[in-house]
Amino acid sequence: xxxxxxxxxxxTKRAVAVAITVTSTLMLAACGSTxxxxxxxxxxxxxxxxxxxxxxxxxxxxxxxxxSGSESAALxxxxxxxxxxxxxLELVNAAVAGGAGVNSKQVLTDRLxxxxxPETWKTTLGSELSNYVKQGVVADLTDLYASEGWDKVVPKxxxxxxxxxGKTYAALTGVHRANVLWYNKPLVEDAGVTVPATxxxxxxxxxxxxxxGKGITPLCLGDKDTWTAAQLLEAIIV
Numbered sequence: 001x002x003x004x005x006x007x008x009x010x011x012t013k014r015a016v017a018v019a020i021t022v023t024s025t026l027m028l029a030a031c032g033s034t035x036x037x038x039x040x041x042x043x044x045x046x047x048x049x050x051x052x053x054x055x056x057x058x059x060x061x062x063x064x065x066x067x068s069g070s071e072s073a074a075l076x077x078x079x080x081x082x083x084x085x086x087x088x089l090e091l092v093n094a095a096v097a098g099g100a101g102v103n104s105k106q107v108l109t110d111r112l113x114x115x116x117x118p119e120t121w122k123t124t125l126g127s128e129l130s131n132y133v134k135q136g137v138v139a140d141l142t143d144l145y146a147s148e149g150w151d152k153v154v155p156k157x158x159x160x161x162x163x164x165x166g167k168t169y170a171a172l173t174g175v176h177r178a179n180v181l182w183y184n185k186p187l188v189e190d191a192g193v194t195v196p197a198t199x200x201x202x203x204x205x206x207x208x209x210x211x212x213g214k215g216i217t218p219l220c221l222g223d224k225d226t227w228t229a230a231q232l233l234e235a236i237i238v
Contacts, residue, residue: 055085055086055088055089056086056088056089057086057088057089058089059089059091060089060091060092060119060120061094061118061120062075062079062091062092062093062094062119062121063094063104063120063121063122064094064095064122065095065097065105065122066095066122067095067096072095075093078173079091099225100225101122108121112137117137123170125161125162125170126161129162129164129169133165133169138169138170139169141168141169141171142167142168144171145159150171150172154172158172178231178235181204183195187216188207188211191210191211193210193211201236
């Protein structure tokens with residue numbers, strides 16, 4: 001739903017927001033320059049919402065942590081679609097690799113502190129997004145949601161997570177699931193263990209115990225970084 005046709009890049013950088021969300025409300029993004037006055041913020045917002053859809057010009061930096069093979073391919077697809085509608089717009093891929101997004105967050109924090117604000121960036125919905133709103137570096141997209149009909153197709157629960165004080169500051173680009181469990185079906189079947197079509201947590205615990213009793217490690221988790229274990233705990237609780 002990133003629509004640069006609504007962005008005029010002449011002169012200073014314009015404020016706009018882009019976001020991605022997962023079930024844990026991990027989302028992508030926001031962008032813009034730090035406004036010097038309240039009137040500047042209003043001007044930026046108006047530029048996003050009212051610029052004619054005749055194709056954006058200038059350049060727009062897209063800051064993210066999407067550098068893996070599949071992530072890069074998805075990001076390139078977004079670039080290609082955007083460029084096809086806006087041939088005069090230059091998109092700059094400013095992705096930062098490493099740390100499951102931790103490295104990019106640090107780079108972004110440093111850039112914002114220095115006043116070097118990218119046009120768009122990947123962020124987490126909720127408190128992280130609200131912090132950017134309080135800093136004044138993202139634009140109010142509420143009017144754009146109404147004019148483009150996004151408020152009719154994006155679930156209210158997601159819009160609420162992209163909003164602060166009744167105003168929406170991010171645009172959805174995708175939805176991820178964090179609570180999906182994969183298992184080795186041939187291994188489980190060879191062990192004579194049956195997995196029901198609908199799996200409860202109690203079922204999972206029973207199956208894990210059965211597998212462990214047969215000398216099979218029931219669960220494998222890469223938890224070198226604490227976020228993986230924390231995400232598993234969150235998925236179980238939710």
